[in-house]
Amino acid sequence: MVTDLYARHRYRVLFFGLLVSLAVSPILDPLGLATGVIEALLAINLVAAVLALDAGPVRRAALAVLAIALLTRPAAAWLGEGGVSLASLAVWGIVALGTAAGALRFALRGQSVGGEQIYAALSAYLLAGLFFGVLYWVMAQVVPGSLGVAGAAMEEGLRLPAAIYFSFVTLASLGYGDILPVSDPARGLAVVQVVGGQLYLAVLVARLVGAWR
DSSP states (O other): OHHHHHHHSHHHHHHHHHHHHHHHHHHHGGGTOHHHHHHHHHHHHHHHHHHTSOSSHHHHHHHHHHHHHHHHHHHHHHHTOHHHHHHHHHHHHHHHHHHHHHHHHHHHSSSSBOHHHHHHHHHHHHHHHHHHHHHHHHHHHHSTTSEEETTEEOTTOOOHHHHHHHHHHHHTTOOOOSEEEOSHHHHHHHHHHHHHHHHIIIIIHHHHHHTBO
């Protein structure tokens, strides 16, 4: 059955869905379509990430919270309630980080590691990068000037593709320096992400590769 096939390969599907979300950003950004399309793709991937969790009360609660957040975002934007719209988007990020933790739990649960566990670990990494980018984007709109270019605050606002780019640069500790955290909250969030990214690559990936059968 289709549902059984999806259950066996759910993290494989999620991983490639997240890759597509990353790939369309540089393609659509020059056309001015990136933000809306990326939001739609992120919403789809977030639903897939929640559905990938083991069935139970946690998944049901996550689905309920996500459904409210997904419906609130466009409704609040249409009504001109910018604060509510941004708050719902922040909930997207929080739910995504929770699903990333669920993917890690799945990846580490068994004594041996197969392909689906590897895809779960990779999906958790991409989820963290994408949705930390969403949190940076929300922060830049709530507190203008939180992020800057070469030391100058971005008073005109940070675009979502740029926020995702900054997130992955931070997660991988590349340190290009073209976009910088300026405010204390932005710096704190960046510290949490960069430390988490280094621990992830140094410990988790090594463990999974060592346990591969």
